[in-house]
Amino acid sequence: MSAKSDIKVPQHVAIIMDGNGRWAKARGLPRLAGHRAGTKNLRRIIRAAAAMGIKHLTFYAFSTENWNRPEDEISGLMQLLAEFIETEIQELHKEGARLLHIGHLDGLGPVLKKKVEDAIELTKNNDRIDVVLAFNYGGRDEIICAVKKLIEAGTPSDAVNVQSMSEAMFTAGLPDPDLVIRTSGEMRLSNFLTWQTVYSEWAFPHVYWPDFTEDHLKQIIEDFSKRERRYGGLSKK
Numbered sequence: 001m002s003a004k005s006d007i008k009v010p011q012h013v014a015i016i017m018d019g020n021g022r023w024a025k026a027r028g029l030p031r032l033a034g035h036r037a038g039t040k041n042l043r044r045i046i047r048a049a050a051a052m053g054i055k056h057l058t059f060y061a062f063s064t065e066n067w068n069r070p071e072d073e074i075s076g077l078m079q080l081l082a083e084f085i086e087t088e089i090q091e092l093h094k095e096g097a098r099l100l101h102i103g104h105l106d107g108l109g110p111v112l113k114k115k116v117e118d119a120i121e122l123t124k125n126n127d128r129i130d131v132v133l134a135f136n137y138g139g140r141d142e143i144i145c146a147v148k149k150l151i152e153a154g155t156p157s158d159a160v161n162v163q164s165m166s167e168a169m170f171t172a173g174l175p176d177p178d179l180v181i182r183t184s185g186e187m188r189l190s191n192f193l194t195w196q197t198v199y200s201e202w203a204f205p206h207v208y209w210p211d212f213t214e215d216h217l218k219q220i221i222e223d224f225s226k227r228e229r230r231y232g233g234l235s236k237k
Contacts, residue, residue, distance in 0.1 A: 008225040010178035012056035013049060014200070016192055017041075019184030019208030026208075032076040037210035039080045043088055046097060048214035050129040052221065056174055057131055058102075060192050064138030067107070081135065082112050089119045096128025102170035103137030130174065139194025142170050146195075171196055179224050181217075183209040199231050 017038055024034030042059065049057045062077060089099065099120050105113045116135075146168035150160060166172065176196040182188070185206035189197070203220045205212065228235060 007222055009053045009221060010201075010224055011054070012058070012175050012177045012179075013054050013221075014058040014060070014177040014180045014193055014197070015045070016060045016180070016182040016190060017209040018182055018186050020210060022184065023208035023210045031073060032080075034208075034210060035073075035077060035080055039084050041210055041212060042084065043091070044214065045212065045217060046092065046129065046131055047095070048217055050095065050097065052218070055129060056177075057129060058134060058174075058177065058193070059132070060134045060137070060190075062103075062135045062137070063191060064103070064136060064141050065191065078108065078112060081108075082115060085115045085119050089122065092131065093123050093126065096126045097123060097131050098126040098129070099123045100130055100132045100174075102132060102134050102142070104141075105136070107136045132171075132174065134192070137170070137192075139189075139191045143195055145170070165195070169195060176200065178229075179203065179220070181205065181220060183207055183212050199229065201227055201229065 020034035020038040021031045022034070023037065024031050027033075046057060061081070066077070067074065092099065099122075101116060101120060105116060108116065116133075143165075146165055149168045150164060155164060171193070176198075177193060177200045179202075180193070180197055180200045181203045182190075183205055185204055187204050193200075201224055203223065205216055205220065207216060
């Protein structure tokens with residue numbers, strides 16, 4: 001996608017990385033092998049997004065409901081997060097990516113929590129692309145936390161509005177997603193960015209996350225570029 005292209009590149013793309021388990025099952029592999037393949041795909045898509053001019057890229061990595069999964073799968077997912085930080089963060093830092101986290105880090109072990117915090121600190125001044133990991137994150141939980149934050153701050157009821165709520169969210173300072181992609185063909189929100197996606201465009205490619213490529217991303221962005229976003233208003237045509 002060249003600089004001269006007339007394609008409208010979304011400022012913020014959010015991705016629900018779905019289908020890792022089914023990808024593994026189709027190959028006769030354990031579920032964790034699918035998660036590992038999905039983790040390896042992160043760097044490829046981050047690089048592609050940065051090259052296209054996307055400024056904010058959010059990945060739904062682990063939900064507040066994922067704690068209900070088998071213990072060995074949760075342990076494996078935590079190990080994969082640690083491996084991603086250890087093997088990729090230096091390269092992402094060199095390439096100008098800023099790592100951000102939304103959700104709660106208190107579910108992580110102290111060593112892993114420190115790795116995430118150190119990675120965030122290392123990359124905090126980078127401005128080519130924001131890589132936002134939604135880890136131990138839930139959309140409803142985020143709204144509840146925002147309401148509690150406003151109450152604790154003594155915010156009067158007549159000052160509670162869209163702006164004050166948005167500023168109390170984990171995503172404060174980030175624009176709402178222009179485009180949300182859920183791989184695997186499933187068509188559900190799954191408690192992801194519930195507040196922020198009210199006017200997002202959606203895409204549901206029938207490809208499992210480990211097989212999602214730069215070409216898939218380009219095609220979705222080209223399709224997005226043809227859509228008219230009305231935000232509740234009328235068509236300009």
